[in-house]
Amino acid sequence: MARRLLVASSIATLLIAGPAHAQKATFDLVGPLAEYKIYVSENLQQLVKDTTAFTDAVKAGDVEKAKSLFAPTRMSYERIEPIAELFSDLDTSIDSRADDYEKKEQDAGFPGFHRIEYGLWEKKSTDGLAPVADKLLADIKELDKRIGSLTFPPDKVVGGAAVLMEEVAATKISGEEDRYSHTDLWDFKGNFEGSRKIFDLVSPLLKDKDGDFIKKVTANFEKVETTLAKYKDGNGFQTYDKLTEADRKVLGAAVNTLAEDLSTLRGKLGLS
């Protein structure tokens, strides 16, 4: 019920929002975009819930519990990153890395998930993390609020499939994202799921002549899934250092090929 309402309201906003030349493409995308908005909103709900539990554990000084909640909490964020990144102030405050700060980990301004990750794994302590945890939860709630009232730009959504792959290819495949916890494979999984969701939603709109393209992209998503599945451990994944050199190459090739192929998705759907 709630779902149908949301679809209807998204159609309304989209029809008003689309520029004239892109109206045909935008109209076809109404259904997929509404579906995607539901996907994002479900992930946001999960993210708020998980971040609350995670930051509670940090504030309670429970290092082990906080460590166990870190990677699963992030997955919902990683799935919807193309949308979350539209608010760059929040993305910086939630998910930036030590590299983004002049004094790296020692920089007082280093915030968010990775600041807490650094404390939990490197310092093995929650000392001084309570304000960081409060800020993180507040940022996540603010993100939820802002996305709730956002009209999803079709080009950002469709382009998001490639953006997720670009990010994995450029700064994640090396294991530098979760450098203290080495839970990178969880993030990969989230990014690939988020990218594939977009692709699966819009690929029915592709033309018949794109059959080979759809097959190739699907095959690469499946190659990634099969490779990641080798590293499953309970509800999550083994640490990044368990990834063999050979599998890292397979993932690297697949993600670069996905980035290359998905970079044509906007154009194929007539979006600029």
Place this chain on the structure above:
Amino acid sequence: MATLPLANRRLLLKTMGAATLTCPFAGMAVASPSPSTSAHGKITDAPIARSASQDDLVPFHGTHQAGITTPRPANGMVAAFDVIADSLDDLERLLRRVTERVRFLTTGGEPPALDPLLPPSDSGILGPYVRPDALTVTLALGASLFEDKPWLKQLKPRHLSRMTEFSNDALIASQCHGDLTLQFCANMQDTTIHALRDIVKNIPDQLVLRWKQEGNVPVIEPSRDGVVESARNFLGFRDGSANPDTNDTALMDHVVWVSDTRNEPAWAVGGSYQAVRIIRNFVERWDRTPLNEQEQIFGRKRVTGAPLSAIDASEFHLPDYSNDPEGNVTPLDSHIRLANPRTPESDENRILRRPFNYSNGITKSGHLDQGLLFIAYQADLEKGFITVQRRLDGEPLEEYIQPVGGGYFYAVPGVKDEHDYLASSLIGAARA
């Protein structure tokens, strides 16, 4: 989208035109490289200022690959890749795709125009029309490509192995080895970069970039007497004075090309072993070394390149150690004397060098990270580079240099014609 078929047709016509033009020429390619670049005697001659043109064309087709005995232009690069190929069909597909890209890049042409809503087909860094610019792209295979694959293992060239550390090496794992290398050489650096980006964009699913090193050699003014000097390395000395003459076909057949007398797998005939070494030079320390000592270390005069055995001669005068058994004139441990003692026995250790100087930024200590991208070709890797390097182990020059990367590879035979592809003989042998 309406522009697509038209652009494709135009490209096709252009390519056909180019092919018709160069075909009669391609047959002569091996014996005499393109006229615009054939004035040089040795590949280590410095490129001549103002003689290079973006229309210089080094024919892609031939018995041997280009980029080995063809003249060395001002810019070079080696890129090493890991290969994703689970079957012989996969490997053949990869080699055919590389061939297709390299054939286009080295011939030149107009990349197809696509719908502007799509990413363009070409990086555009050379402009709308890609001119050949003397580009050569030379493909070589590493031992790991063969060893990982039961269906290819028996076909590994006899001497091809994973490079092992020599006494002065400090190898950085991320700058060593690889399943496959592409050596790019061209007049302009942008042309080598354009070619690499084309390959990376077009074959991301089968080639995973592992490392790359770029380099260049100084372009010099033509001398009044027409003699072409060897280019200088970053230690200030001429490098390659004693390199074998690449215009001497018989000598190349002996020193560089694997023939059917070498006991190698039949598919490998016409290829050559490629040794790549990224050799850092400690240039600050070198520049603080007395000139006499520098010259004793090399065995040559710095300014002229003359051997110490004939200090008033030119760099091309052959060193003579026959009257100097104790090394009073040319120290026994000088670089050129250890590398080539010029005895009847050491003749079989000759190699063809094709080096470039590199400059990469600075080290953690604030020193310049500069050195030599050493590339050598030979018909027998064991008797060639490996033996020469063993002789050099412990040389006084080691105080000033440190090899940090590279590897051993096998440059496959040439692509015969437009129907052939790189390493087709290997794929054929694996299917037999």
